[in-house]
Amino acid sequence: MKAMLIRKYGDLDVFEWGEVDPPILKEDEMLVKVYGSSVNPVDASIRKGYLKSFVRLKLPAVLGVDASGEVVKVGKAVRKFSVGDKVYAFMGISNNGGYGEFISIPETFAAKVPDNLDLTEAGVVPGVGMTAYEAFTVHAPVRKGMKVLIIGATGGVGTYAIQIAKHLGAEVTAVCSSEKINLARQLGADQLVDYRSENILNTNERYDVILNCVRGIGFGKLKRLLKPGGKSIVIAGSPLELPLIKLSNLFSSKKTVPFFVKTDGAVLENLSQLIRACHVKLVIDRIYSWKDLPEAHARVEKGGITGKIGIAID
Numbered sequence: 394m395k396a397m398l399i400r401k402y403g404d405l406d407v408f409e410w411g412e413v414d415p416p417i418l419k420e421d422e423m424l425v426k427v428y429g430s431s432v433n434p435v436d437a438s439i440r441k442g443y444l445k446s447f448v449r450l451k452l453p454a455v456l457g458v459d460a461s462g463e464v465v466k467v468g469k470a471v472r473k474f475s476v477g478d479k480v481y482a483f484m485g486i487s488n489n490g491g492y493g494e495f496i497s498i499p500e501t502f503a504a505k506v507p508d509n510l511d512l513t514e515a516g517v518v519p520g521v522g523m524t525a526y527e528a529f530t531v532h533a534p535v536r537k538g539m540k541v542l543i544i545g546a547t548g549g550v551g552t553y554a555i556q557i558a559k560h561l562g563a564e565v566t567a568v569c570s571s572e573k574i575n576l577a578r579q580l581g582a583d584q585l586v587d588y589r590s591e592n593i594l595n596t597n598e599r600y601d602v603i604l605n606c607v608r609g610i611g612f613g614k615l616k617r618l619l620k621p622g623g624k625s626i627v628i629a630g631s632p633l634e635l636p637l638i639k640l641s642n643l644f645s646s647k648k649t650v651p652f653f654v655k656t657d658g659a660v661l662e663n664l665s666q667l668i669r670a671c672h673v674k675l676v677i678d679r680i681y682s683w684k685d686l687p688e689a690h691a692r693v694e695k696g697g698i699t700g701k702i703g704i705a706i707d
């Protein structure tokens with residue numbers, strides 16, 4: 394099959410347009426013709442080899458942690474999906490495969506694509522959408538009237554986070570750059586903070602839940618912005634902080650909750666219901682052809698993306 398593949402870790406020039414063997418289908422998997430994928434910050438980190446100590450890719454490898462497409466074959470043990478279904482999934486950093494013509498997706502990773510989404514666009518949803526959904530329903534359940542602070546609110550995770558927190562009844566403060574304040578407002582944010590002119594760490598407000606989508610803001614500083622009993626979710630922290638977080642959680646009612654999103658079709662199905670009901674809309678900066686993956690990865694590495702970069706497997 395055709396794929397954008399890498400034969401070694403490295404810069405943007407490691408992407409190579411080529412042919413690889415199609416995936417071998419296991420009993421609990423579906424073979425999916427891919428239409429859409431995305432670029433996440435983690436895709437760039439995997440490409441550069443930064444996650445080598447956690448994930449050893451078998452090279453040549455096809456990257457892409459998100460995939461959307463149409464089922465063309467099902468394994469013997471697959472029960473919930475059939476040939477012709479439109480599905481999407483977060484594959485996780487160990488599996489990847491979204492930048493190829495076909496992918497084998499375990500049944501438990503997948504959900505049906507909502508009818509109101511274009512199949513290529515749908516490829517931007519799984520990883521970031523599930524992160525925001527899991528954050529506010531599992532790790533720090535958001536309830537009506539809670540004050541929620543989202544830092545990095547107009548990026549991939551943040552655009553879902555604003556909408557999900559609002560849907561759950563929260564009062565949302567969004568921290569983003571000045572050019573994107575209107576977007577954050579349209580997505581439902583009640584209070585807006587431009588991070589270039591105001592340091593959120595100096596606020597006198599206190600929050601029930603904080604979601605920090607930005608690297609380099611120490612968990613201790615955010616803890617000061619929590620109400621007693623509040624939770625601060627860390628998705629972009631350093632693993633070196635983990636022992637300190639554990640220790641700090643022992644001695645305070647204000648908890649810091651680091652997590653890494655799981656590959657879970659049930660979570661994605663819950664998010665899909667919000668998308669079907671138009672409680673959550675997609676914010677897509679641009680969709681690139683898979684042949685322009687180096688440019689798409691470069692954009693994400695540079696920053697300044699509004700919502701997400703999609704990849705059309707065309």
Ligand SMILES: NC(=O)c1ccc[n+]([C@@H]2O[C@H](COP(=O)([O-])OP(=O)(O)OC[C@H]3O[C@@H](n4cnc5c(N)ncnc54)[C@H](OP(=O)(O)O)[C@@H]3O)[C@@H](O)[C@H]2O)c1
Nearest residue numbers: 434524545547548549550570588606628629652653654697
């Ligand atoms: N643990 C997990 O499971 C998990 C899952 C998904 C993502 N992540 C990680 O979480 C982070 C966010 O992911 P993402 O996909 O949302 O990334 P993203 O699309 O790059 O969004 C990051 C956002 O942060 C904003 N930002 C940058 N500096 C800021 C500052 N000082 N204050 C406030 N906002 C600032 C950026 O705004 P401008 O571009 O306008 O400056 C951008 O909108 C990444 O590090 C990613 O690897 C972790």
